[in-house]
Amino acid sequence: MPTRIADLRIAGEELLPTPRELHAAVPAGEAEQAVIARSRGLVRDIVHGRDDRLMVVTGPCSIHDVDAALEYAGRLREAAPRVDDALLLVMRVYFEKPRTRLGWKGMIYDPDLDGRGDIHKGLLKARSLLVACAGLGVPAASEILDLVTPQYYAELLSWGAIGARTTESPLHRQMASALSAPLGFKNPTSGKLQTAVDAIVVAAQSHRFPSISLDGRAIVVTTTGNPDCHLILRGGESGPNYSAGSVAAAVQALRDAGIAQRVMIDCSHANSGGDYRRQALVAADVAAQIAGGSRDILGLMLESHLVEGRQTLGGDPASLCYGQSITDGCIGWDATVGVLEQLADAVRAGRRLRGAGGPAK
Template sequence: TTESQVHRELASGLSMPVGFKNGTYGTVQMAIDGIGAAAGEHHFLSVTKQGVAGIVATKGNPFCHVILRGGSSGPNYDADSIARVAAQLEAAGLPVRIMVDCSHANSGKDHEKQPEVAESIASQVAGGDDSIFGVMMESFLLDGNQKHSQSQGSAGLVYGQSITDKCMSWERTEPLFERLAEAVR
């Protein structure tokens, strides 16, 4: 969706932050292009506030940011990667706001490695990096995940365990929040 012009246009009409993830190979330019497009005014066919089809005019969204999720080329949460992306955003004349996804390719798709990523981000922020403004973590009440069967419904499901991606437990997540809060003080 980062490359989708339709999504970029829709994002331009929202008065809330919208994140654009880097590509699956780890390239960031498409996210930067998406932010630039969403920052501008657009006119397109959509549904109006009255619920009818019409031409919608947007004013642009100044609250967009890059989400670094890593890619097939590896993680991109290290200080050098963050500095490169910050420089690219600055060169494009865009606000330098970077969110880091502690899951996906940044953790090697291993939910147990998310704390390492969060710790690295906390260290960078504590060290003065102000380009990082947030993190994303896959977290739920219990570690891991479970299979969900349409035929069984909720029977046999463990309460508090994900039925989608593997997640960190709340016990493992809470100290990360504390560490990140410490880093911004």
């Protein structure tokens, strides 16, 4: 009897539809594609300083309830015209959660919140939600975590992110070089900026690597590089990095590397000390920098939901509070509107100051 040396720890296998099959099942029409293409163009202009508005990526820490997510998207659409002269609002639509140890891994992996892990259903729900957001005219953003799942939905994103735990990954850097959307790299949890700066440099280069095609076949991809990547400051082990001094240090590191010299501020995570309520304080500090004439900040990230705080997933999913996060705590909708209005006022004030010969950067 031959010695078995393969698949010793595989408990089971199941087929997924190919990316092309899922695209056909949940297609993006011409109107939705036009929204995405236009939004990407606006994001690119902001990243490169051609548009002086501020991009604000706001939404739930992670999506677990499609109905609540669509209600949030509807509210964001209604809020956008009031601040459109100063802000570009992009909804945070995160489906995958990196875990240091154990925990819920996100809608794609566990859409029913019961631990069964129906990934086919998760991909279907994720893609359907992104198409619905585009149908509402709301640009969508997500973290690119897995190396396979983006083939199922990434063409629907207006902006993407590489998280703090994967910024150093060579695989994620080369994958970023292939993405059609602009993308931000977060500084790692250590807070070390050079890691993220290096990632941006690498992602802008051409790469050749194995992947899967839309038909589910193993292929070799050759990329042209992504010139629309930028740095996200999210704080680190040594503390927050959203102050004017931290922003200046980051811009200098980017200048030294010869890449886009504007940054995004993540108001959550280490910048808020893990307290969702402090996001408004971070945003207020950033707003003051912008009102003072700074052009170094291209955008902010907020973890925001219909209901503030967080709840623990356990027992019957039907008993969960509607519109409240099951992962990181989020500020509520009313607080979110207040932050958006403050940021819009800051952009307008910064414009007036620069027009008067103020300290534009």
